[in-house]
Amino acid sequence: MSSYATISPQVSVVFADVKIPATIVKALKGLVDETLITIDSSGFKLSAMDPARVSMMILEIPVSAFLELRVERELSIGVSMQNLELTLEGAKKTDKYVLTSDGEFVEIIVEGLPTRRFKFRSIEIPKEVPNIDVKFDVDAIVGLDPFVVAIKDIASIGSYALFKAETEDLLEIYEASNKRGAARLSRSAGSLIDLRIDRPSSCSYEVSYIEKALSLAKLASQLQLSFSSDAPIRMVFPLVMGGTATFYLAPQVS
Amino acid sequence: MAPRIYIEHLESQLSRWLLAEYWSSYRIAGDLLTITGIEIPGIRSTSKRFHELVDPSEAIILDPQADRELAPEDLEGIDAIVIGGILGAHPPMGRTKKLLSDRFPQAIKRNIGKQQFSIDGSVYIALEIIRGRRLREIPITLGITIRRRIGSIEHEIELPYAYPLVGGKPLISEELLALLTGGGGYELEFRRPKHE
Numbered sequence: 001m002s003s004y005a006t007i008s009p010q011v012s013v014v015f016a017d018v019k020i021p022a023t024i025v026k027a028l029k030g031l032v033d034e035t036l037i038t039i040d041s042s043g044f045k046l047s048a049m050d051p052a053r054v055s056m057m058i059l060e061i062p063v064s065a066f067l068e069l070r071v072e073r074e075l076s077i078g079v080s081m082q083n084l085e086l087t088l089e090g091a092k093k094t095d096k097y098v099l100t101s102d103g104e105f106v107e108i109i110v111e112g113l114p115t116r117r118f119k120f121r122s123i124e125i126p127k128e129v130p131n132i133d134v135k136f137d138v139d140a141i142v143g144l145d146p147f148v149v150a151i152k153d154i155a156s157i158g159s160y161a162l163f164k165a166e167t168e169d170l171l172e173i174y175e176a177s178n179k180r181g182a183a184r185l186s187r188s189a190g191s192l193i194d195l196r197i198d199r200p201s202s203c204s205y206e207v208s209y210i211e212k213a214l215s216l217a218k219l220a221s222q223l224q225l226s227f228s229s230d231a232p233i234r235m236v237f238p239l240v241m242g243g244t245a246t247f248y249l250a251p252q253v254s
Numbered sequence: 255m256a257p258r259i260y261i262e263h264l265e266s267q268l269s270r271w272l273l274a275e276y277w278s279s280y281r282i283a284g285d286l287l288t289i290t291g292i293e294i295p296g297i298r299s300t301s302k303r304f305h306e307l308v309d310p311s312e313a314i315i316l317d318p319q320a321d322r323e324l325a326p327e328d329l330e331g332i333d334a335i336v337i338g339g340i341l342g343a344h345p346p347m348g349r350t351k352k353l354l355s356d357r358f359p360q361a362i363k364r365n366i367g368k369q370q371f372s373i374d375g376s377v378y379i380a381l382e383i384i385r386g387r388r389l390r391e392i393p394i395t396l397g398i399t400i401r402r403r404i405g406s407i408e409h410e411i412e413l414p415y416a417y418p419l420v421g422g423k424p425l426i427s428e429e430l431l432a433l434l435t436g437g438g439g440y441e442l443e444f445r446r447p448k449h450e
Contacts, residue, residue, distance in 0.1 A: 083407060113344050114434065117410040 005107045006119060009100035011039040011075045014068040018091045018110065020061075020219060020241065021099075025084050027215035027245075028057060033081055036125045037099075040074035043243065047129045054250040055209050056130065061243035067096070077101045078125035084108075087118045132248050136226035136234065137199040138165040144217045146191035147225075150183030151214060155207045157181050160252050163227050164202035168195045171225075176204040176252065193222065201229045204252035210235070213247040220245070256384050257314075257332045259283050259377055260304045263291035263339035264353045270433055272341055278374035278427035283381050289339065308334040311360040316376055317350045320363035324379075326386050328364060335380045336361070342370040344414045369396060369416035375425050378418050393419040395444040398426060402440040411435070417444070 005012065015021055028035060028048055035048035044066070046059040063069045087108045091097070095112030101122060110116040150173050154161045160176035171185040171192055185191040205227075213235060217223070220237035227233040230251055237245040261279060265272060273294070280287055280297045289299035290307065304313065313334040316324065329335075338350040355363050366379045366389060375394075382392055400411040411434050417424035424444050431440065 086404060086407065113342065113414070115344075115412040115414075117408075117412070119408040119410075120406055 005098075005100045005109065006117070007100065007102045007105050007107050009070070009107070010072040010102050012068070012070045012098060012100040013039060013044055013066050015097040015099075016067045017093060018088060018095050018097045019093065020065075021084075021097045022088050022091070023215060023218050024059060024245075025081070025088055027213055028081055029085060029212075031055065031209065031212045032057070034123060034125055035079055035081065035084070036076055036127065036129075037079060038074070038076040038127075039069070039071060039101075041071045043069065049130070050209075054206070055213075056132070056248045057213065057245065058129065058247075059243070059245045061239065061241070065239070065241040065243060075101055075103050076125075076127055077103070077106050078123035079106055079120075080123060083118070083120050087116070090116075132232060132234075134228065134231050134234075135198075136231070137201045137228040138163075138171075138195070138197050138226060140165065140171050140185075140195045140225045141193040142171065142185050142223050142225060143191045143193060144220060144223050146183070146185055146189075147223055148214055148217055150181075150185070151207060151210050153183065154181045155211050159207060160204040161207040161210060162202060162204045163225075163233065165195060165197050165227075166200040168197055171195055199228070201227060203227050203229050203231065203233065205233050205249050206252065209249050213249075216245045216247075256286070257329055257335050258308075259287045259380050259384075260308070260313075260334050260336045261287065261289045261339045261373060261377070262304050262336055262354060263289060264349070265339065265341060268292060268294070269341065271430065272339065272373075274427055274430040274433055275373040276339070277429060279377040281427075282374060282378050286381070286384075287377060291339065304334065304336050305358065310358040313358070314362045314364050315350070315354050315358065316366055316380065317355045317363045318346065318365050318368050318370060319348060319351045319355070320365040322364055323389050324364035324366050324383055325388065326383055328362065329384060332362070335384075337373060337376045337380065339373060342415060344370075346370050367394065367416055369394075370414070371416045371418075372426065374427060375415070375417045378420070378425055382418075395419055395424050397445050398424050399443040400431065400435060400440050401443060402435055402438065419444075 032048040038045040043062040049056045091110045095110050098109040100107045107119045154175045158175035162174045162176040164172040169187045173183045175181040216237045224236040235247040290304045315336045398413045
């Protein structure tokens, strides 16, 4: 690590530039207030739930994705989103982003010209992540670009998106209340890469949450979608640098 | 006649940081200063390059990579002291040499130390040497840390440049400090002065 920390770090991770942390923060901003970060010798894990507890993000990045990852002992730290946002203000694309902690304090060093250093206390966040034990009846792999466009279109006309899959060559997404803004993701159009259906399913989800999570599209190559009728949706983003971001969202309550 | 001081603007853009340094330079040197390569309303400046205004063979380029230090006697018969209008890099990339010294082999090159100085700090030192002071008589500090609190967060900004000390304090403009801190309170910490 080229920049020294003022604490005695038990863990430290170095992102080669601020793009990854900035994209993660953008996806979580407005969705969650705080996040739990666990760093161990296998890598970096971030989990966060929104205050209404209808959505959850779990991000797992392996050691190989970092310029450097050092672990004296495994640590879980709680960080407020407000603090994370602040560390990225004025950061330049080429700045290195270093996160360290001794368990009590978190120190973030944005290494550039000038180098900025932020030190704050780790906050108490429950370590238990809710276990979402759902059997998904629909598993799809979709192209990110057509999916992002479909969600944006629906967000412009309504609050909920209805996902519907009845045959294995078509995934339909509508604005839930009046079925407008239909997007048909199909194998023939190339927007649907794979679709497996155990049981025909349809379910509605609040589109603003999905839209926020889609900020992660910048870091991903494709999107794996899983849902069932009256069940949460799971969005898995395989990350280009390795690892995954998984987003769960509860269904619309009818 | 005393040489004029030129800042040759060499960045592709005029950032707020650079502009703060140029204004600070103007406040230090007044109309003895000309900024070349860009027009800035309110400051004596021109879109012409310095070599269009003075004969480069009668100019001294301040370059940290120059072999010799600038001394008052170097200024005899010299029309211009030229300072690169460059935002530094850490570690230094030698851009003054690349963008100025190598392009004007006929110009004299001098350093005011091997460190990267702020632009306004370089203007201050050039002016002091025009006034007859020797480099060793001008105290400097290497690196400044700006400390402040944002709520419960301890925030530090590290500037790795060299700064002349004026009245025992590093010469850094309030405008630049406000730009870096967003206003509000702060403490300046600087390392042990050299040349004292």
